[in-house]
Amino acid sequence: MAYDALIIGGGACGLMCAVQAGLLGKRTLVLEKNDKVGAKILISGGGRCNFTNLHTSITNFVSEHPDFLHQAFAQWKVDDTVNFFKDHGGIIGEEKTLGQLFPRSNKAKDIVAVFTKLMYETQQDLWLHTEVKAVEQDANGYAVHVVRSGKETVLHSKKVVFASGGLPVAKLGASDFALRTARNFGLQVVDTAPALVPLTITGKDASWYASLAGNAIFSRVYNAKISFEENILFTHWGLSGPAILQLSSYWKAGESFTIDLLPKFSLDELIKNERAQGGKRTIGQLLQLHFTRKMVDALGKFLPIDLKVASLSKADAKLVIDSIHRFSVKPAGDKGYDKAEVMRGGVATTALNPKTLESKAQAGLYFGGEAVDITGWLGGYNFQWAWASGFLIAQDL
Template sequence: MDYDGLIIGGGACGLMCAAQAGLLGKRTLLLEKNDKVGAKILISGGGRCNYTNLHTDIHNFVSENPDFLHAAFSKWTVDDTIQFFKSFGNIIGEEKTLGQLFPRSNKAKDIVAVFTKLMFETQQDVWLNAEVKAIDQDGGAYVVTLMHEGRERRIVSKKVVIASGGLPVAKLGASDFALRTARKFDIRIVDTAPALVPLTITGKDANWYASLAGNAVFSRVSNKHITFEENILFTHWGLSGPAILQLSSYWRAGELFTINLLPHRDMNTLIKEERAAGGKRTVSQLLQMHFTKKMVEALGKFLPIDLKIASLSKADAKLIWETIHHFEVKPAGDKGYDKAEVMRGGIATDELDAKTLESKKFKGLYFGGEAVDVTGWLGGFNFQWAWASGYAIAQDL
């Protein structure tokens, strides 16, 4: 079999790599361990697929070296993504919120269909249920050992693309293959962890959070690294919601972060205005103008919610301000890879050529997508990286 390259992984990066290689007149063999390609694409965005973000910038990514992204993003822009899906799949994007672009059809399968159609038309080969076990060097080529159709096979190729993703989500075929291969070839790995993941609360405060399960509050969450302003969601085991998922990529075990539960109003001002009107309402009544009754009742654990505003002392007012605008949280941990959107860390960017994503140590060995130490924010950024990295690799096959 004479291929320009073998692509391991039929996710976003691998599919883009194969499709772009085909458009360049090259032949690839894509190896996918599942019984269909694009498994993670199909469930993304609740099956709607937020396939890029209009505001993509290197600052929307967690990495040892975000500047590494300049090369790939200059070659493949957000406009390129939009035009690609429009040209080859007649997909029109619609912005939902914060630059997040979804297909107008709201069907993730339409995104995957673009790739399967292109790969068929350009005669790229795809082996499904093909689980790669190992990669070994043999002179100037690589020997890929895999299980396919019930038997072990070996394929030799001068160029191999590892686009096998990260550790989330095991039931979708996630594995540590990229990381194992990197270790085998002595390629440096940045410590990995779940990212875009819900956070857990245990101990004496666990029941308080659980009592609010299902309540969403538009908030500003902050730690020493960054601030996000979106909804938080209380759960039976802690906190989730967009703002928490975003912050989780910057959170480390043992760290505190703060929540401003009312980011666009100031409690001192509200109390002052209430006092000017006579201060006859209670703290509870004032808070219920901004929060659900259940939330106000829960805040009663910390605040004198039955006191009338006119009766508040300076200490009471300060406590209310600090609780609402500077609510401290110390998570016990996170919900792990099975609940994480992506993996933080991965193949160190200083091990790769920024323009081609080829290993600097091993000619013909490429890493792309989630396997690399490039972790995007929630909202289509990780897909934009996957498309860009797949495109960049395809040019060099």
């Protein structure tokens, strides 16, 4: 069978690329190493799949050149995603927190079903249990070496799409294949790291964080680059929760960041108001109006929680206010790719045509989705990029 393109990877980008190519009357072959397509789609959003975000803009992405996204999001908008799943699968999106859109059914498998149906209807081919070992240039385009059912086969095509994702999560078949191949063909690759990942605390403070494991607190987490207001979660190894995952994309080892544990209130004002009423409550009692008893007891390690507000010195008041509103954290590291939602870095955007995602230097090679140096925030943004990149590539096959 002669195909218009071979697509490596049956995830979000690869599936969208295949069906969009099919809707244009083209034939593709999707090569997937797992026993089913859409592995990361199926586990996203706790198995519910937040398939896009209504607030998507280039400001929601980390990249050396985020302006690269202008072309993609001009050609494939959030409305296009919403209409695609509605028209082809009857899926109605329901908005949850912060613009996240989930299928009304709350079933990620319904998203995958849209693609499997369309692939069948547009006669796109799919090989499961197929590992791509190498891609080499030949006289007719590219030779793609694959292992299927224990046998090695060489496929030939003028166009090859790398939609094989990034390094998270190994048990779902993640690998650096797209990055290694890009380097082999001379494309620049931006240094990679886990992103949207929990952060670890070690040393003398480790037991303090572990003692609070399971406690979630709405906070503002910030550094010199960015600020997020969402829940943080204390864990046995350090910190997680939406705000921490978001900040992790803007954090590097050795850096500190700050947490405002009470972003909706001014503790300075709360203390003044308490003083005006006689200041009979202790600092612990005042804090307990906003935190769990367990959290207040833990704060007692370095705050005078048994001291009455009326007795607070200026130095004590400053210590309490700084500790709550400017809680400094210096993580030891992160939980790695197996706990990361996505990968930061990837094939440099400067190496790709922003209108088609084809390599500028290597005609016929395309890179989309997580393999590219485009990393979205938590909450459906990475899916919007995956759908958009799959669509762009399909138009050029």
